[in-house]
Amino acid sequence: MKTRIWLVTALAFALTSPVFADKRGDAKARVEFGIIAAQKGLWTEATSVWERAVQIDDSYGQAWNNLAVGYEQLGKFDQARKAYEKALELEPGNNFIRNNYDQFREIYDRQNRRRDK
């Protein structure tokens, strides 16, 4: 019985782990590429690459953070808010994401305040 449990666990690990690693690895490569694009001011390209990264691995909080920053730079504030919230849901203790979000909220709230008028 113990051997069976061990076998099932090992099989599950063997099946899922490489897939997860590949997904994260693929998404991470795109995230890094997006960062290079953003550093050159190519926000449309960077955002598009990060959109693909979160499609590949939607549990990648850092990618959601970058995507949020990208949306913010393109003026897509509602999408940026959702992406930041997703990033914080995945990485609740990440102060970098929290700081980005706080700074974004100042602008977002100002924009929304004016829409009400």
Place this chain on the structure above:
Amino acid sequence: MTARTAVAISSAVAALATVGCLNFYEIPVETPIHAKLDSSPFQRVLVAGFLSGGSKSIDPNTETARLLRSQLRTKSQMRVIDADAISLVDEVDKRNGTAPPPSDEPRIMTEKDLESYESIFTDAAFWKKLGEEYQGPLIVTGSVLFTEVSKQGMVSRPVSSVDQYGRPTVNEVRNFSSMKGFALAPKFVFIDGRTGAVLYSESFHEEALYQESQTTPALSSYFELMDKLLPGFLNTLSSQKIRGTRILLK
């Protein structure tokens, strides 16, 4: 000596490892903010004048009209019409048959006083007539209340010192303090000079407080406060970019 070298080497290795593991990038950003008002139907703007009151140390109507004109000239695409600022307080008093006060005391001292004058903003016929004189520009008007304020209470301020190991530290010290200064509460109203209709309005409130011993001229405080409000005002008519930094992660 060997121990020192070992410590130095291990510190360097640790530092290198940290740099190698860096997985965040601080990046300068310029977040675009869209204009609050579609000003495309207008090529020209008239800063008409403001209901003003509060402290008599400055004339908020003249100062605000002058400052906004100069800002609009340099930071917007619109042509600014040169015209004297109208005294809206006199205009309302004239309509109501109110005699001017014997002294030079401002007629508007509080927000409550201001309320009775604000009906002028919804007088479409008045603004349309004014607009016709200048071929239907966008009209900027509103109210500016610049008042003296004083406050007492606990104030915290950072105090830097050096600890017993020679390291600089910053501590927060709380003291009871008397502060005085000025409050600026402008309301900017944007009116269509072709129809006299109000297109948009927005109110602001800022305060600048100084130590009681400090003497700050009213005009200098007025400009300090307006500096904080101007981006919000200018953003009504034109898109702006807010500079900052964000952290990208990998």
